[in-house]
Amino acid sequence: xLDPDAPQLVVDSRTLYFGWLPADPDAVAALVPAGLRPSAxxxxxxxxxxxxxxxxxxxxxxxxxxxxxxxxxxxDTPGGAGPGGWWTHYVTCSExxxxxxxxxxxxxxxxxxxxxxxxxxxxxxTDIDGVPVIRARCQVGETxxxxxxxxxxxxxxxDGELLxxxxxxxxxxxxxxVVESVEFLEPGHPIYALRPENPLTxxxxxxxxxxAFAYPGGLTVxxxxxxxxxxxxxxxxxxxxxx
Numbered sequence: 001x002l003d004p005d006a007p008q009l010v011v012d013s014r015t016l017y018f019g020w021l022p023a024d025p026d027a028v029a030a031l032v033p034a035g036l037r038p039s040a041x042x043x044x045x046x047x048x049x050x051x052x053x054x055x056x057x058x059x060x061x062x063x064x065x066x067x068x069x070x071x072x073x074x075x076d077t078p079g080g081a082g083p084g085g086w087w088t089h090y091v092t093c094s095e096x097x098x099x100x101x102x103x104x105x106x107x108x109x110x111x112x113x114x115x116x117x118x119x120x121x122x123x124x125x126t127d128i129d130g131v132p133v134i135r136a137r138c139q140v141g142e143t144x145x146x147x148x149x150x151x152x153x154x155x156x157x158x159d160g161e162l163l164x165x166x167x168x169x170x171x172x173x174x175x176x177x178v179v180e181s182v183e184f185l186e187p188g189h190p191i192y193a194l195r196p197e198n199p200l201t202x203x204x205x206x207x208x209x210x211x212a213f214a215y216p217g218g219l220t221v222x223x224x225x226x227x228x229x230x231x232x233x234x235x236x237x238x239x240x241x242x243x
Contacts, residue, residue: 018205
């Protein structure tokens with residue numbers, strides 16, 4: 001098992017990252033624990049990415065990942081460049097990555113992400129335990145000379161505490177990017193609460209065939225939580241599939 005306190009680096013991942021306004025803002029807000037506040041518009045974010053070869057990581061090996069969550073207010077990234085986010089779902093095919101992430105408080109479950117590109121379109125599909133749950137279709141162009149870089153800030157819950165960490169990234173986005181559709185395929189799964197409104201309203205996003213990012217070496221306890229134990233309960237509820 002990887003040491004969860006050790007930093008990890010990933011380079012050249014194929015990454016689709018964007019956000020939308022949800023169909024059920026109240027259901028989205030209910031996923032955010034006490035001590036954190038969802039953004040006023042209840043923006044949902046989605047990151048689907050694939051790391052094709054073990055040489056692209058410092059210890060994770062090849063794997064695929066999808067994580068979703070809710071944008072927050074009052075806990076921005078460094079310099080106020082963007083909002084922090086609460087991870088509601090964290091889906092990966094790698095047992096090694098799941099163990100590492102779960103030890104850091106991420107709601108890690110078994111699943112797989114595939115990103116296929118044909119001509120000017122990509123299709124990204126995520127399954128959980130073999131069941132397809134999300135499918136995104138986007139028009140994409142070629143990479144340009146533009147570089148996008150900065151930091152993400154994500155929150156997790158562990159042992160009754162809310163944890164915050166800063167994740168640096170550098171991406172080479174394509175110069176045409178249009179999200180055509182986002183389908184949530186399983187109405188009976190808890191992830192369905194995060195589905196987009198109709199018509200689809202996109203808040204931000206990019207596709208990059210080459211994105212680098214790091215998991216930092218440490219986590220910071222977020223002291224603004226009056227009852228962080230609730231965060232652990234909400235995380236369990238979000239991952240529980242009704243019978």
